[in-house]
Structure formats: structure tokens, C-alpha cells
Amino acid sequence: MARRAKITGTGMYVPERVVTNEDLAKLMDTSDEWIRQRSGIAERRHIEPGQTPSDLALAASRRALDAAGLDASDIDCIVLATLSPEADFPGTSFFLQDKLEAGDTPCFDLRAQCSGFGYALSVAKSFIEAGQFRRILLLGCEVHSTGLDFTDAGRDVAVLFGDGAGAVVLEANEDASDTSALLEIRLHAQGKFAKKLWVEAPGSGIAPARMTHELIDQGRHFPHMQGKFVFKNAVTRMPEVLIEALNATSLKLDDVDLFLFHQANLRINDYVAQQLEIPPEKCLNNIQRYGNCSAASIPILLDEAVREGQLERGQVVAMTTFGSGFSWSCAVARY
Numbered sequence: 001m002a003r004r005a006k007i008t009g010t011g012m013y014v015p016e017r018v019v020t021n022e023d024l025a026k027l028m029d030t031s032d033e034w035i036r037q038r039s040g041i042a043e044r045r046h047i048e049p050g051q052t053p054s055d056l057a058l059a060a061s062r063r064a065l066d067a068a069g070l071d072a073s074d075i076d077c078i079v080l081a082t083l084s085p086e087a088d089f090p091g092t093s094f095f096l097q098d099k100l101e102a103g104d105t106p107c108f109d110l111r112a113q114c115s116g117f118g119y120a121l122s123v124a125k126s127f128i129e130a131g132q133f134r135r136i137l138l139l140g141c142e143v144h145s146t147g148l149d150f151t152d153a154g155r156d157v158a159v160l161f162g163d164g165a166g167a168v169v170l171e172a173n174e175d176a177s178d179t180s181a182l183l184e185i186r187l188h189a190q191g192k193f194a195k196k197l198w199v200e201a202p203g204s205g206i207a208p209a210r211m212t213h214e215l216i217d218q219g220r221h222f223p224h225m226q227g228k229f230v231f232k233n234a235v236t237r238m239p240e241v242l243i244e245a246l247n248a249t250s251l252k253l254d255d256v257d258l259f260l261f262h263q264a265n266l267r268i269n270d271y272v273a274q275q276l277e278i279p280p281e282k283c284l285n286n287i288q289r290y291g292n293c294s295a296a297s298i299p300i301l302l303d304e305a306v307r308e309g310q311l312e313r314g315q316v317v318a319m320t321t322f323g324s325g326f327s328w329s330c331a332v333a334r335y
């Protein structure tokens, strides 16, 4: 029996601090109505001063480990997807590994922005199927709030993003009678559009110090996005990769019990579902409460689906992402 990767535990954590659209309207020229209409978002979470990405990741990890009935010492490898590392290097995963007291367990950060969790799932699946590791802790973790421009100049981006972490434990499944497995994952990227949604500085190509006062004055250390262009690409690529991943299995759209789409914009997800004639009750969204948590969006959504009984053992879940890079992916799993 071939070794397969099975999801055995999920967990999530978002900071306590709720930031409503009205709160943001006090800082910049925006309104609750604009944000809700354009994106579906009502509120998001921001960290408290002193809280770090690895704190969020730690809380999510503990919940996922508990759900899997494991201790940190049982884990063979930690993979953490993020675009907002705690430090430029070594990233976030090493701080998490230390807080988990995980000994010398290997860990690393993976960067594929809002598709980071899809890419990380693919890496973990390969590790397990190849026999390198049996138990992997996988995270998506973002702290956006410390890197957004909360003035009028940044209003098109700042209102969209939130902080949070989601975790999944993946284990080798060699039981022939147990059908739970990551079935298929498809990954894509298009670097020619890297600058359509990016943070330019600090960057190692910028001499002499990766950052200049001028760049800061120009706000080029904040994310910049061509929103309409990103939107158009997202609504094309997400259905495309979802169908591609399903075609690679013996499953059809109707066989999927739950669709989890990246939480960038409710309008994007409604449009994709409509195009594919997916019934709304099969799509789960939480962008209304958390905004776009980039790499953390899918694992947070997955954990909520499991805990609320919307995803049960044996059911099929399709997780589709799109984000900066551009990068996009779809993972199909039998839970």
C-alpha cells in the first residue's frame, strides 16, 4: 500500500483585538458600506503590541496537535507558510519551533504568499509519500497589521487584510481501509505579474541598506496592488486550477462536499462559485470576520469547517488559492 498523507488535526488562532470597518474609517477616508460592498469584510483581527507571528502560530499549533492527539515531540518537521515573517531571517518557523520546545526538529518558512498553504501542503505531501517524514506540522501564519498603510494612501489595501494563524497536522496513512488522504495538489505561478501585488522594500537588491529614507517617504515599504487586475486574474485562475486538480483525480465537481476558496474578496468567491454552478451551501467563507489572512486563510477556514461539523471524515474538500506572485493552487483531499 502506497504511503499517503492524511490530515489528523487542525487548529487556528486569531488575536483577540477586533478591528471593525468603523474603526478604520476613523483613520482613513473609507466607510463600512464601501468595504462591505467591495469585499464582504465587516471586521478583522489585529495583534496587540508585543504579540508576534510565532505567538499566533503557537496557539494554532497547540490546538492542531491536541486534535491529532500528539505532542510537539512527535512531530518530524514543521513547515510554515508566510509572507510576513517575524524577522527577515530566519523567518517565523524557528521562533515557533523554540516556543513549542521541539528539540532539533527541522523547520522552515515557505513563501508563496496567499497560495503559501497550498504550496506547503504539496511539500508536506511529498515528504510523507517519499517516506522522509511521518508527521508534519504545517502552518499558515500572518501578521499584516504591522505592515499596512492606515492613511488615505493605503486605504485600498489596508482595509482588506487581517492577522491570524491556521495549523494542520499531516500524518502518513498506511492503513488500506482508511481512505483519508491528500489526493491531488496542483500549483502554478506567473512571475511576470510579481509587481501587480507586492512589497518592494526592504529588498536585498536595494543598496546599500535594503531600505532608504526616500523609499519610506514614498510608502514603498507598504503593499501595493492593482486591485482590478488581481481580481480578474483570481476569477480566471481559481476555477481553472480547481477543474485541473479534479480532473487529475477520478472526482467531479459534484463529488466535492466542501469548497474552500482563498479569502481575498467575497465577490471573487461568489463569482467563481456562480461560474462553476457550485451551490452556495457547499462554499464556506469567513472573510466577513477575519479579512484576508493570506497563507493563514485556508487552514483557518479548514479548522472552522472541521469544528463546526461542516467537514466530516470521508468527505471531499477542495482548497483553492490565488495570490501575489502571481501564485495559485488547488488541493483536493478526502478528509
Ligand code: COA
Binding pocket: 029, 030, 031, 034, 035, 038, 039, 114, 155, 156, 157, 159, 225, 226, 227, 228, 230, 231, 234, 264, 265, 268, 292, 322, 323, 324
Ligand atoms: N474606501 C473607500 N474608497 C476606496 C477604498 C476604500 N478603502 N479603496 C479604494 N477606494 C476608491 C478608489 O480610490 C476608487 O475611487 P475613484 O473611482 O474615485 O478612483 C474607487 O474606490 C473604486 O476603486 P477600485 O479599485 O476600482 O475598486 P474595486 O471595485 O476594484 O475594488 C478591491 C477594490 C481591492 C476590493 C478589488 O479590486 C479587489 O478585491 N481586488 C482583488 C484583491 C485581491 O484579491 N487581493 C489579494 C489577492 S491575495
